[in-house]
Amino acid sequence: MIATSDKKKILLLGKSGSGKTSMRSIIFSHYSPTETRRLGPTMDVEHSTVRVFGSLQLTLWDCGGQEAFMDSYFTTQREFIFKNVEMLIYVFDMEFRDFDGELLYFENCLQSIQLFSKEAKIVCLLHKMDLVAADLQETVVREKSEELTKRTGNMDVRIFSTSIFEPSLYRAWSHIMNSIMPNIEAIRRHLETFCKVADVTEVVLFERTSFLAIAGYQLREIPGKGDTFDVLSSILKSFNLALNNKRSASFKIVRIRLDGFILIITNFTKNTVLMATTDNPNMTPATLTSNIRIACEHFKKLEEPEAMH
Ligand SMILES: Nc1nc2c(ncn2[C@@H]2O[C@H](COP(=O)(O)OP(=O)(O)OP(=O)(O)O)[C@@H](O)[C@H]2O)c(=O)[nH]1
Ligand SMILES: [Mg+2]
Known part of the structure; x- marks a missing residue:
């Protein structure tokens, strides 16, 4: 739990x-x-x-x-x-x-x-x-x-x-x-399972207000990428600020498709935002989105088990 x-x-x-x-x-x-x-x-x-x-x-x-x-x-x-x-x-x-x-x-x-x-x-x-x-x-x-x-x-x-x-x-x-965070290792293990089951190349979980990276997992090495969580956090934070014009609405989902590469950033559980990327050529943005939705139900239970009863 x-x-x-x-x-x-x-x-x-x-x-x-x-x-x-x-x-x-x-x-x-x-x-x-x-x-x-x-x-x-x-x-x-x-x-x-x-x-x-x-x-x-x-x-x-x-x-x-x-x-x-x-x-x-x-x-x-x-x-x-x-x-x-x-x-x-x-x-x-x-x-x-x-x-x-x-x-x-x-x-x-x-x-x-x-x-x-x-x-x-x-x-x-x-x-x-x-x-x-x-x-x-x-x-x-x-x-x-x-x-x-x-x-x-x-x-x-x-x-x-x-x-x-x-x-x-x-x-x-x-x-x-x-x-x-006391349970960071457990969250990481669940992200690892998600990557393996859904063939997601990399996944990063961010806290929703701060955009601080909580945990991440990389299934396959992405050449030349390095550790970029801090850069991602600051870009997402600025993006969100620009979008919501300070305090009203906030972003819901961003999908980017490049040659052989899909990236999705989406609101996830109550307190988190998820970024997932895949280089699987058979994957479409729709399948990745639906896999994220399935994982989301699972993570909601992890985040708030008491709310599920
Ligand atoms: N150049 C620069 N200015 C900064 C940075 N961080 C904060 N500041 C500026 O420093 C000034 C003081 O910042 P505060 O956050 O109010 O300082 P504080 O530590 O809370 O001060 P007290 O509440 O009196 O203890 C503000 O004008 C900020 O814009 C930084 O990384 N670089
Ligand atoms: Mg102060």
Whole structure:
């Protein structure tokens, strides 16, 4: 059974202006990157809940980074903020010059996490990479990563470089979501079965609001394709934004047929969108669509078994 009734607390921390609310608003609330310029500083903590798959819910704690708020997170609010945390995401602003000063806050976070949520996973985002000159990016990421790992020791930490203007944002957040989903392996196995039974070359399951890739399976190697989930997520997200003109209708199905190749992207279960491709010359868009519909009934039961009784 895939469904779990889980609420997972995710802490978003980092200094004021580092981009926490921007990334949350783009991924989960239909903002375009340029619209984030209008966001004001977050006062204290803003909570939001996102339903992902089954009854898995992410509760995001977007912690305003102005100094007075930050200080209160390590004093009066310490236990309240740092207890029961599933994941800490610390956002470092790469435009900000005082990285060493920022590290003091980060170390405070690590100590608080050790004390109140020992098992929490940690993700560090080296953010606003678009503001770092292209020829310096590699060095900057290497040096900052070394600094961070010196402090995190053998804690479970992943470091990503990100920008709201690039697919890298989706790569980091897909990792965040995947590492929190308890049943990701089971979903992957069901996608594998679907590919084999329906002769689908590749399938990718996306969460419906964020377009983050939940899981995928590739039956046959597609030459030269590489790992493109993050690019797909950002294209789909922009496409959906353009289509629904912000908040009304959303897309239902896209079918593309090229020489010997069919691609379908369609609304799937309540919280997911599916992309399926096939290079089987005997397959028509209609057969692929109907196979997806059959699989959809199966995945609906996985997602919400209680709703089927
Ligand atoms: N160039 C660039 N600007 C960004 C990026 N991410 C966010 N910004 C900008 O950074 C500014 C501040 O972003 P916010 O998301 O409000 O920052 P915050 O971390 O929530 O700040 P507090 O709520 O005060 O803690 C906004 O003007 C965003 O448009 C990025 O990747 N690149
Ligand atoms: Mg904010």
